[in-house]
Amino acid sequence: MREFFEKLGKIDRRIIYLIVAIGVITPILFKARLPIKPLxxxxxxxxxxxxxxxxxxxxxxxxxxxxxxxxxxxxxxxxxxxxxxxxxxxxxxxxxxxxxxxxxxxxxxxxxxxxxxxxxxxxxxxxxxxxxxxxxxxxxxxxxxxxxxxxxxxxxxxxxxxxxxxxxxxxxxxxxxxxxxxxxxxxxxxxxxxxxxxxxxxxxxxxxxxxxxxxxxxxxxxxxxxxxxxxxxxxxxPGPASIGMYSQTVVHILVVALIILGNVGYFVLRRRK
Amino acid sequence: MTSVFWTWVAAFFTLSILSFLYKDNPFYKFAEHIYVGSSAAFYVLQLWVFDVYPKLVGGFQYKVGIEKWILIIPAFLSVLMLTRFIKPISWLSRWAIAFTVGMAAGLGVTGLLQGFLVPQVKATFLPFYVPGTSFWNSFYLSVNNILIVLGTVATIFYFYFSREHKGALGTISRAGITFIMIAFGASFGYTVMARVSLLIGRMYFLIHDWLHLA
Missing domain, CATH: 3.40.50.10160 (MTH777-like)
Known part of the structure; x- marks a missing residue:
């Protein structure tokens, strides 16, 4: 567990950029749509x-x-x-x-x-x-x-x-x-x-x-x-904004997951010191 | 044909700027310098075309009577502003700055009082119970109002520094900082959304307008 989070802490930031880019590009490429309920x-x-x-x-x-x-x-x-x-x-x-x-x-x-x-x-x-x-x-x-x-x-x-x-x-x-x-x-x-x-x-x-x-x-x-x-x-x-919402959702989920992972890693590594 | 050319130019500069994410490189430097140079040139032109020429030079040419001669005052103040570069008389530039600050303060104070402070304070005078179309609707509206009032009062108390934040004042100011943190969190979330939107916009341009893949 500790090793995993230590490795994760040293991950090359460019890998995260790549994952974000894939998350943004894929839905646009496949014209994926999400149902939109106006605010x-x-x-x-x-x-x-x-x-x-x-x-x-x-x-x-x-x-x-x-x-x-x-x-x-x-x-x-x-x-x-x-x-x-x-x-x-x-x-x-x-x-x-x-x-x-x-x-x-x-x-x-x-x-x-x-x-x-x-x-x-x-x-x-x-x-x-x-x-x-x-x-x-x-x-x-x-x-x-x-x-x-x-x-x-x-x-x-x-x-x-x-x-x-x-x-x-x-x-x-x-x-x-x-x-x-x-x-x-x-x-x-x-x-x-x-x-x-x-x-x-x-x-x-x-x-x-x-x-x-x-x-x-x-x-x-x-x-x-x-x-x-x-x-x-x-x-x-529907136009560019509607098309972009799928990518937006994917990246938001990714950001939330990374924030949670980063915090868990921080607490795990701090406890073991 | 022209639009195809400019689409390729835009795609080149987009990719050049994005290439910085990998590492600094000559393409990024080139795009950055072009951007800074063209923006500076644009602002110089804009100042001349929209401000100095029509308002001052054109004013002297086409206006008559008092409307023409009153332009001497802004022209004189503009010259005073340039005295900053001549050390012995650089203090004269303060007159032009004082005029600008005074005018902006006058506009700002009246605008903020009339358009922000008074309406916003009025908007916090809310009833704690709101009759709604159903029990849950009424509950939702009432809780909303209570949160707005409590949040405003607690946040104001957090910025009250004339007494130590202990006891009741400490409790209220801690609630205030909680509300402030929630507001910061919302702002941060929106900022993330904005930045991702910009990336989506550029990717959409590359895939849709440049490569015609979607």
């Missing part, structure tokens, strides 16, 4: 979007970049499919300049897939510096921050934007967050202008966002790859 907070987000009247305006903020893409990009695709299916109008902007093109790619992909027209069903505003200043000014007049869209087309030339001036004209704000911008949305858009917000976040920051949900400051929360998989399930368009 209540994700369903809450879905139900809120379902409840919005047709042609309501939804503001989507891209607050992440390529390093968080595996979690948030599938979430964005699923959300866009849902809002376009509901015939809602999408306004997209971003606070992470490196990530803004990711939002644009997804928006154009899904709009094309759903037959939506630029300027009528959706528009892309791009990036402006100064997170708090942008959020506060959006509460007064969008044109004071974004006089034009990303192609320098004046906002009033876009039919969908003619009657949209501030948060009062936006039914829902969806923030996809990999950092602290979500906190700013809650502090400036929700607290000051009572804007309804759904936050989608990377798993790292999801525990920090739960208090907002519990306090009723946001109307839904989609957390991490699991949240993205839940949303894909709810809109019935």
């Amino acid at each position: 209540p907070e994700v369903r809450q987000a879905f139900d809120y979007i379902e409840s919005l009247p047709e042609s309501s305006a939804v503001l989507i903020s891209i607050d992440y970049d390529a390093s968080s893409m595996p979690e948030l990009q599938p979430m964005l695709y699923a959300l866009l499919r849902h809002v376009f299916r509901k015939n809602l109008r999408v306004i997209m902007l971003g606070h992470w300049p490196l990530g803004v093109p990711l939002g644009q790619i997804a928006l154009e992909d899904v709009a094309k897939e759903m037959g939506k027209k630029y300027g009528v069903d959706y528009c892309f505003l791009g990036y402006r510096p100064g997170i708090a200043a942008v959020m506060l000014n959006l509460g007064k007049e969008i044109r004071s921050v974004f006089a034009s869209d990303y192609k320098y087309t004046p906002l009033d030339s876009l039919p969908m934007m003619r009657n949209i001036h501030n948060y009062n004209d936006i039914a829902l704000l969806i923030g996809l967050e990999a950092g602290s911008v979500g906190d700013f949305w809650v502090q400036f858009a929700q607290a000051r202008f009572n804007q309804k917000i759904i936050l989608g976040s990377t798993a790292v920051i999801t525990p920090d966002i739960y208090p907002y949900l519990q306090a009723g400051q946001i109307v839904g929360l989609i957390g991490g790859l699991r949240g993205a998989a839940d949303y894909e399930t709810l809109v019935n368009t």
Whole structure:
């Protein structure tokens, strides 16, 4: 027993990496699927979007970049499919300049897939510096921050934007967050202008966002790859997040097993000293 | 054709970075340097294209009246910030820093009070008994509320340092540290999930987009 744990303690870390890699690759390769039961907070987000009247305006903020893409990009695709299916109008902007093109790619992909027209069903505003200043000014007049869209087309030339001036004209704000911008949305858009917000976040920051949900400051929360998989399930368009859940489960079981094994080994070796 | 080329480039850099898990090697170093260099270049460009040019240079060109001349203040503060590199007058940069700190503090204090502290405190004023649709539903909701209230109070007491943590205070603060540890555990679990998700994302890219095996 002691010898076993001593050997285990000296195992080359690369063997563990290899086992993790096999655990991740195999389910993807064989397209293995697990049944997904959406979490209540994700369903809450879905139900809120379902409840919005047709042609309501939804503001989507891209607050992440390529390093968080595996979690948030599938979430964005699923959300866009849902809002376009509901015939809602999408306004997209971003606070992470490196990530803004990711939002644009997804928006154009899904709009094309759903037959939506630029300027009528959706528009892309791009990036402006100064997170708090942008959020506060959006509460007064969008044109004071974004006089034009990303192609320098004046906002009033876009039919969908003619009657949209501030948060009062936006039914829902969806923030996809990999950092602290979500906190700013809650502090400036929700607290000051009572804007309804759904936050989608990377798993790292999801525990920090739960208090907002519990306090009723946001109307839904989609957390991490699991949240993205839940949303894909709810809109019935399984994608990369749903495929990744099997790998996620395998690696989680492996991590738990290794933690237990490591602790047992630690106690066995300590007792024998 | 272009997208195929960029997919291969992305696959090359993904494999180069992952090769560090085996051991340090020239491919990893190459990918790392490209990443650092291109990120730095991007941020310099971004500052010029989105901040300095439209807000300051463009402002001087296209704005009129007071809106134009008020730009002298941020321009002056920007120059002051650069005095950090000239030792005899480097103290001048503190004015620009003081302005930034003051503005951020003003925004932060009001934002945090209105958007975080007050709503979060209000959210802990919860009833210990919640009538539900069934006995177990009511039990679940009530226990949830009790845990939130007790957890908040105990955690606050843990950070009360004006008296030694003995007796009743010691018991409450020990409960507080237990709640903090549970929160840390949840955060750690979520962090593991996030990191695994990133690996899954890259593997999905290699298998699906690059090799077309799935």
